[in-house]
Amino acid sequence: MADKQHLYLVDGSAYIFRAYHRLPPLTNPAGTPVGAVYGYTTMLWKLADDLDKADGPTHLAVILDKGSTSFRNALYDQYKANRPPPPEDLVPQFPLIRDATRAFSLPCIEEDDLEADDLIASYAKAATRRGWDVTIVSSDKDMMQLIGQCAEDDLEPGVETGGCIDMLDTMKNARIGRDEVIEKFGVPPELVGDVLALMGDSVDNIPGIFGVGPKTASKLIQEYGSLAAALDAAPQMKKSKLQERLIEGRAMAELSRVLVELKSDCELPIALDDMKLDGVPAEPLSAFLAEHGFTSLLKRLDAGKGSPDRPTQLNPAKPQTAGAAASPAGNRQPLPELPAVDRSAYECVTTLERLEQWIDRAFAARLVAIDTETSSLDAMRAELAGISLALGPNDACYIPLGHGGSDMFAERPQQVDRQAAYDALRPLLTSDAVLKVGQNIKYDLNILTRCAGIDVAPIDDTMIVSFALDAGRSLDGIGAGGIGGGHGMDELSQRHLGHATLAFKDICGTGKKAIPFGEVPLDRATEYAAEDADVTWRLYKTLKPRLAEEGGTRVYERVDRPLIPVVAAMERHGIKVDRAALAKLSKEFARETARIEREVWDCCGVEFTIGSPKQLGDVLFDRMGYKGGRKGKSGQYSTDQAILEGLAAQGAEVATKVLEWRQLTKLKSTYTDALQAAINPETGRVHTSYSLVGAQTGRLSSTDPNLQNIPIRTEIGRQIREAFVAEPGNVLLAADYSQIELRLAAHMADVPQLKEAFAAGEDIHARTAQEMFGTVDRETRARAKTVNFAILYGISRWGLAGRLGIEADEAQAIIDTYFQRFPGIQAYIHTTLERVRERGYSETLFGRKTWFPRIRSGNQAERQGSERAAINAPIQGTSADIIKRAMARMMPALEDAGLGHVRMLLQVHDELVFELPEGDVGRASPVIERVMAEAALPAVALDVPLGIEIGHGTNWGAAH
Template identity: 40%
Template sequence: MSKKLFLLDAMALIYRAYYALIRSPRITTKGKNTNAQFGFTNTLFDLINKEKPTHLAVCFDTHAPTERHIDFTDYKANRQEAPEDLLASIPDIQRIIRGFNIPCVELDGYEADDVIGTLAWQAADAGYEVYMVTPDKDYGQLLIHPNVFIYKPPYMGSKEEILDAQKVCEKWDIARVEQVVDILGLMGDAVDNIPGIPGVGEKTAAKLLKEFDNLENVLANADSIKGALGEKVRNGRESAIISKKLATIITNVPVQFHEEDYMLKAWNNQELIDSFTELEFKTLGKRILGDSFNAFQTAPAGVQTDLFGNAVEPKGTAKDEESLVAAGSGFNADKNINNTPHAYHLLDTAEKIQAFVNKAIEQTEVCFDTETTGLDANEAELVGMSFSYTPAEAYYIPCPANREETLAVLQLVKPLFDAPSITWIGQNLKFDLLMLKWYNMELKGNLYDTMLAHYVVEPEGRRSMDLLSAQYLGYEPVHIEELIGKKGKQQGNMRDVPVEKITDYAAEDADITLQLKHALHPQLKSKEVERVFYEVENPLVKVLTAMEFEGVKVDTDFLKEYSKQLEIEAKQFEENVYTAAGVRFNLSSPRQLGEVLFDKLKLDPKAKKTKTGQYATGEDVLLKLAANNPIVDDILGYRELTKLKSTYVDALPEMINSKTGRVHTSYAQAVAVTGRLSSNNPNLQNIPIRTDRGREIRKAFIPRDSDHTLISADYSQIELRVIAAISGDPNMCEAFKQGRDIHTATAAKVYGIADEEVTKEQRYKAKSVNFGIIYGQGAFGLADNLGISRTEAKEIIDNYKKEFSGITRYMDDMINFAKEHGYVQTLMGRKRWLRDINSSNFTVRGFAERNAINSPIQGTAADMVKMAMIRIQAVMEKEKLRSRMILQVHDELVFDAHKDELDMLKPLILENMQQALLLPNEVPVVAELGSGFNWLEAH
């Protein structure tokens, strides 16, 4: 086997890993951002696993100045400060590297690329294949040695890429890799603040090198270069010389490649266990260390803990239970069922069940959990139920496989379920309520969902019971895999597990969830999120349960015919593309499409390539080409139709429930940080409505029978009404009060004309500003979006800010509030925590600032529609209506309405939507309503 050395450019990979997850950061239960640690570890492990290096090292920069800084004081001076979370990740990453028994190499006075370059050439001379793992383009100059390569690891869905000298030359359009430093000397490098020759870009630099071979010859022949370019070269002589020196990687650093130091060795498993436990790499830890790894296994030595895993005082002192539980113990979970006192009872006779019900019905709160045969509540069967009302004590009632026998068991428990005075505690209670509904049972009392309590306390991050238990109780529950194997509840069979084992597992779930309630409850008060929990999230659980249970009827005959139609139309688009291209190819292959569009048809001489080296052919790229190239419309048409067909038209019939003949979407209540609901199977939020073909899919959603019709009720421009109300901007508030079209009113103000003079184009531009400015869109983004000049875009934005100064003031106020308090909030008190709002890194800080501006708007709109759902459902149940609320999509509610109830139902819906959450500054909330035989017709 050949000897392969991999040299990793640590900081380049750390930056890359950090920013890859910036929009959905990984935050531990202690509030630590682990984007960089997680991404770097994944890259390192995948590289070891897949590429099988024999030798490996990770090279770091140091804080000491280098010769480049001495030669050019502005070297890397324009780089923004590294994000604080990224800097904090470096010790963790170095610890992980040590755990893998891999050397970290660094040397004061030199950068990592100098160290890598030196080691690479030494190892290559010794007969090694050397792979420099980095996304940095400068490394191409080192490929002079035939045994040295650049290895770009997979990133954001792209595959890994290995570059040799030929590929580097093709990328730069140069003849020899030695010219990489010449091209950098000419064009500079903005990332490292290497100036180059002002006004000389990559293509011009490559052209000069084709003629003069190297930078020195370019400068020597500057007088023969005509026109403005010659002037630039002559004026930039000194800048070019220093730039080439700055870009040249040093290959005689005083480091030595001793192969025994870089050989891969056995890992230091304890170091990795400690690191992964602290960083909460539960799944990644198992992937690397095997199933024996337990992310909860390390506990502080010598600390005495109580039932909840919290530190306790020595005998003779005391703390009240609430403060103990509220304090939490962090992620280290050394408590489990085997070393913690508990009393879990199996109730397997009618007498035992009756005795339990008689006692439990006297309680004010009872924790409840179901065990089932699967994760889809609409398809699964009950295996058993667990209950707890005292910490460390719980009860399990098994349910027979025979449905009639299970119904008999449930009748014994029904008096408890029907008790209105009991508050039912659970983790993701919607699932348990839905299971009961399939057995004609419900919980009559109030609910307290620990998953939702954690959601309003900490909207970001994960909230599985295992994680919450570890964080707040220092306790590791039994894992389902321990009962039914690796594949878990979805594919395993709980009925095959001995009842004694299920008793421990199920009773523990109820017990731990009860304890979680005690731990989380004080945080609702301390973080001032009680109102949104009790008035919005908790009561919504029963509403969503009812909606998911009802489902919606789907017209399969329509879908079958529409699928055929889409296939015919897509085929026509495909043939049009082949005719225009003059060649047949795989239209679904982005690589082949890019080659046809940009190599063969030359549609864009400045076409950009992705990190994998292929042309970018995304929708945004194609739309810019569409005006002058008819082939692009056919490509976009083909893509739209094939996606509609596969994602919705052909998929929806497969989702029909065999028991009901209806589609039952599942709503996720605790995912979106803004408070919005999301859905899956099917994902209703993504059903396209902007194109005629996409809207057509809504025809497939129909009433249950001829006695019903569909009603669609939609909030009108709710987010703009919310920002007007919160900001108090007089012009925008007045426009809404007068019932004017807000985009026309905005255009009239921006252009200084009357409403009736506003053109369609001006209204469209105003609409783009209305929606764009609160999401941080500037002149560049607006110009790109509207296809106008940056000058015109800037003028529109400047006029907007002048006429709607209250909006600008709101944006500034929200950012300042967040900087002072660390969060922003909706009108209902839903909080969005912004831990990066004071970051010195402007990219990270800017992302937090945009969230500070738009989260109160999106969140308030989300709260409003949820409160409307709660109000409408309550009235429908009180009036015992036969109509049902069946769908929620963005700001829209859909009802399967009985025709006899339409006269009552329509005003009921409108009134409750418009009164659900009154806005300040007397800004009216308006909802619009339609009805029809299908969803499209109703909308």
């Protein structure tokens, strides 16, 4: 350890909530929730290990919040009033987290009426007066008031130079000093409190001054030097909204300044000397890990015993190969027996000789993790910069192929000739004897096929394995955007390996200063690229054994994995769009939106920006006086779709027109304009990107461009589809599953009337109308159709009332009648919910699990939302599984029929779109229909036939 004392103060409260949201709901052998405890334990383990390697702390303590209130609540009773209570499954974990801290033989400090921030500030100031340096392990912006401060006054006797304070953000693996604070806030740390007081904080419910955001607050403090000076200057400022807000909000700003001030003179419940870090003894840590079933961590602890060159026992000796596979409780202990990531161990391969040696070793290993580095996320336009391989933990390399400056005179570093590398790698990447593993390997397949002419096989994908195991399980992944949707490499590495990967922006920069990956120096490029392959290899060894242990093998092997190369080929094929037709539609939409805009103004008697929610809300509710307006935290009225639809139902013509205006502007920007920009200049076609993990239930989703939201049964939607065209001499063929979810509901809920109707080819909505209302006409059929689909989504009486335009009691009577006529549906709903509450997940007919961690939530909205999704997930998920099976079988069936030239281009909802010569429609149609109709077999034999509707034409619209 260094001679100078260095105290690390860990903001334990932040660790707790990070751990809770980053890991699935886990239980210990006694059935107590321990997901947050496990995550907290691994994070604390990693922190201590990393700091030990870096020769970091001499002293360390964890600081926690003891309660939900502090002295600040006496100053302002609304302080933190907006914070919801902690999730009910987290509450019993709080005492266990304290136990976990003490199990590491670390001080765990908390005090009544004080927040962790105040204790941290007090300890930090006391330590710096001793001459100790202090690092605060946190990313809390409030703590940044302390950064860069060095004790100069009130030093303890004998101390000549005071210590200084910095911060460590472990999630970003970044040190935060004075310069970083200035970059973030625009002011030095000692003025951060003034900025916070002006801008307020919605999380802690610190009022600040309404309408003053971070940029304005920073600018004011920069200009006037302090909060007090800015407030004093307000009366002399130029008249403006800002001036009014500063004058009117002075009292709130001054109160906020007191609330954000860190209390740094608290009594210290534990002496600084008692925080000395003398290593982590095996006990009581071993007993704690054993009690809660954390067997993987227990093995790591045992492996590290007796290590002579380590002052702690958290870092085991590094084996050269992976240890045993994950335990049967793999979802409880995701960490396998692997050494810590060591980026210095990676090799940059710059000669053909070394590349061939790596290839020989890969053949011997029979498994290699691969990853590509490129110039873009668009696989159809990106240039290949390099390829990385991994054969084991820390046994990884990067093969640069396209590095060097963009300037023609820039010096290119030594690297393997591109074509020579392709020729050398082709036998490995195409060999049936070697499994190639990737993370989102679909992207790499497209890159290597397009750039190198290499068709990689056989394959496995850690992202898809994770999805087959844990769809919906990770709360931070629900609804998440991006490629991984909660199953991306960074998330999986943090969750299962406890390792924070290098961020792309840290390698290439951001904004105007960003550089292409091909211009990154080879040493940094190797660390980043080889780490991706290394982490992929580790994730494979962690996750793949769980498939068999947790019942995920069937859906992964029979549904998901076979689909990866199929979808990759569809993306490469793309589809042709008629640029002229799109341009014409854009002009028509622009004229139409302008017309509707004028009509809206006429209705309101004033011109305003319709696209501004604030202006629209003010006009609707203040100027025109419509009822039902509600303001959010920002102080402006909500004008979302539900609000506007409610106004329209009340007869507000303007709301109907605004909804129409919004739809047109969205379709114009999303499709008619965006599709023109998306046309690939090399192929002349649009290449959407499909995500196999984008929807919890297993449905494919598309992005760049998104083709899922084109209106299906409207004239505008038809016009947009008509712009998707076949090449000359070809046609587009659309094959659509007819009412597949209703058919599956009839089978899964065992509803005799519906099964009979489908078997006889009847109109199912007419049959439902007859059963429900005793008569069939346009109105009763329309109602029956709404009810058929709404019930499967677990709709409430109020939801159905809104859809049908009736009173809630009448809607409830319809629901009751539906369940009386079709008791199997009610039994299915009841049974499904009971199973999900018991097991935590729903299951499709093919074994796909969708997890619902909030199914027992104390929050009514969360619980009911989970219940509605749980009712539909087995049906929608089974539908998704069936169409995926059809897609995977389609091309082999067409090839067997001598139709290998037929191309499958799109999958949208329950529909497949193909391109083929017009003369082959007669031969291809029955093959396509048969494959789709028999897709569930032999795994699942349905009691109802799967109906397929097929049409064709020169464009997508005509094919319907």
